[in-house]
Amino acid sequence: MVSVNSNSIMPCYNVLPHKAQQPVTVPKPTLSQAGSTCYAANNINTSFRTSLTTKEDNEKYKLVSSLLNNEDKKLLDYTLKTGILLNNASNDKSSVLDNLYKIATTPRAKGLNNSKIMQDTLKSIANPYTITQKFGDIPDEYKETVINKVTNNSQNLITRKSAEFELDNLFSGCCVAASEQFNLAKKQPAEYARFVEGLSSPNKSVEKDIKLDSLSENTMDAIWLLNSFEIPYKAQDFKTVKIKLAPDENAYLRAEIQQNHRDNLERSSVDVLMQSTFMNVASQQTYNSLNDKRAGKFSNEDSGLIDYEKTFLESVVEDKNTMSVTYQNVDENQKIVGYSADYDTVKSQLLETLDRGNNIIIGYTLADSTSKIIGAHEITITEYKKTPNGDIVFVCNDTDDDVSEPVEYPATYLIPKIHHAGIPEDIAMRNMEQTETWKYNIRELNQNAKACA
Numbered sequence: 001m002v003s004v005n006s007n008s009i010m011p012c013y014n015v016l017p018h019k020a021q022q023p024v025t026v027p028k029p030t031l032s033q034a035g036s037t038c039y040a041a042n043n044i045n046t047s048f049r050t051s052l053t054t055k056e057d058n059e060k061y062k063l064v065s066s067l068l069n070n071e072d073k074k075l076l077d078y079t080l081k082t083g084i085l086l087n088n089a090s091n092d093k094s095s096v097l098d099n100l101y102k103i104a105t106t107p108r109a110k111g112l113n114n115s116k117i118m119q120d121t122l123k124s125i126a127n128p129y130t131i132t133q134k135f136g137d138i139p140d141e142y143k144e145t146v147i148n149k150v151t152n153n154s155q156n157l158i159t160r161k162s163a164e165f166e167l168d169n170l171f172s173g174c175c176v177a178a179s180e181q182f183n184l185a186k187k188q189p190a191e192y193a194r195f196v197e198g199l200s201s202p203n204k205s206v207e208k209d210i211k212l213d214s215l216s217e218n219t220m221d222a223i224w225l226l227n228s229f230e231i232p233y234k235a236q237d238f239k240t241v242k243i244k245l246a247p248d249e250n251a252y253l254r255a256e257i258q259q260n261h262r263d264n265l266e267r268s269s270v271d272v273l274m275q276s277t278f279m280n281v282a283s284q285q286t287y288n289s290l291n292d293k294r295a296g297k298f299s300n301e302d303s304g305l306i307d308y309e310k311t312f313l314e315s316v317v318e319d320k321n322t323m324s325v326t327y328q329n330v331d332e333n334q335k336i337v338g339y340s341a342d343y344d345t346v347k348s349q350l351l352e353t354l355d356r357g358n359n360i361i362i363g364y365t366l367a368d369s370t371s372k373i374i375g376a377h378e379i380t381i382t383e384y385k386k387t388p389n390g391d392i393v394f395v396c397n398d399t400d401d402d403v404s405e406p407v408e409y410p411a412t413y414l415i416p417k418i419h420h421a422g423i424p425e426d427i428a429m430r431n432m433e434q435t436e437t438w439k440y441n442i443r444e445l446n447q448n449a450k451a452c453a
Helices: 055-066 070-081 096-105 114-126 140-150 157-168 175-187 189-200 219-228 251-261 269-282 307-318 343-355 411-417 438-452
Strands: 206-211 233-235 240-245 322-326 328-330 336-339 360-367 373-386 392-397 407-410 418-424
Touching (some): 055 096, 070 114, 096 189, 140 157, 175 269, 189 206, 240 307, 269 307, 307 418, 328 418, 343 360, 343 411, 360 411, 411 418
Antiparallel strands (some): 328 336, 360 373, 373 392, 392 407
C-alpha cells in the first residue's frame, strides 16, 4: 500500500476565484450521437443486448417512452442501440430499463415526481458529462423552511440573517461526490439507475452487497472501517456484507427545490440525491445538504472530503479495492515541498490504469508562486490521447466547469498538480514508498481525534 503522510491530506473542494487553466480542446464524441447532446456513457460491450426481444421489455420500453418528450425519446433510443438500456450489470442484475420503468411506475419519496426523476436519470446515463455539482438558489417560497432547518428554528434575527447570507452565497464542495456520480453513470449505468431508484423511493436508501476485501485484505479491518464510517450493514457471510447507503434527510428538500426551480447549469434532483448520499457516506453520516456542511471524525474541514474519505467512498460504491496514491508532499503550512514520484512514474501509472479501462478520480491543487496551496478540486480522467509530436493529453470530466462535454488537459500541465489519485493496488505498489494500508492512517486519525476530545 502506498504511504500517505497525514500532513498531506487535502480537502477536496474548489476554492474561488482560483481555477485551472482553460482546457486546450473539447474532444468530439467517440460513438454515434442521438441529436447533438449525447456522448458515450461506457466503453460499450457488444455482447450487451441492443434490441428488445421479450414482451416484458417491449412493454417497459413503450411505457417509459410514452412519458418522454421527443428529445428524450432520442436519448432512450440511443441507449438502446448502444447497449446501455438493457445493460444489467448491477448489484441485483436489474437493467437500466428495469429501473427506469420502476421509477416511472412505483411511488417516489414525498415531493419527488416520477417522470422528472426518470427523465433526469436517463439524461445523466445517456450523457454523464451533464452531471454537475452546482447548487441552485433557495426560492422565496422555501426560504423560511430552509432557514428554520439550518438554524434549528432559532428566532434570533442575527442568526437567521447570517444563515440567509450563507445560503445565498453557497459554493459547492461536492466535487468528490459528483466525480463518483459521473464515474458510476459512465462505467456502471445499470447500477447507477438502481441507485437512483432506491434513493428516490419511499425507502430513501439503496442496499448493496459488497465484498469485504474491497475494503481491506483483513476482514476485521474491513468491519472496522464500516463501523468507523457508520455504515449500516448486515453480514452475509465471512466474505460479503449488505450495506445501506442513504443521503441526509435534508437532501429531499434540496431535490424538491431543484426539481421545481432548476435553472440552467444547476444540479438536477438526481444530482442532489446521488451527491448527498456520497457526501453522507464519506463524512460518516454527518452531511447537511442544505448548507453543504459536514462534520465527522476524519477532517477538521466543514466542507468537502479528504482523500481517505474519497477512497472509502470509491471502494464501497464500486465494490473494488481502490488505492489512494499521494504524489504531492505537503507540509503543515499547506505548502508543496516535493513529490513522492517523478513525472514519468506518475504518467506511467495513470496510463496503465486507463489502458485497463478504469477512470481515475484525481485531486489536483493550485498553488501560488511560493508553492502554497490556494485551491483544490476533484476531476475524473477518462482516457488519453497522443498528439502528432508524441505528447500525452488527458481527456477529463470536470463537474464544475459549466461544460457538458469532456475536456482535455496536457499531461505536462496536469501531472505536476495532482495531489492524489485512485488507482489499482498492483499499479500503486510499484516504485513507491510502501506502508501497510491507508486504513491504518485512518485508524491513527480516529485515535488522535478521540485523544483530543
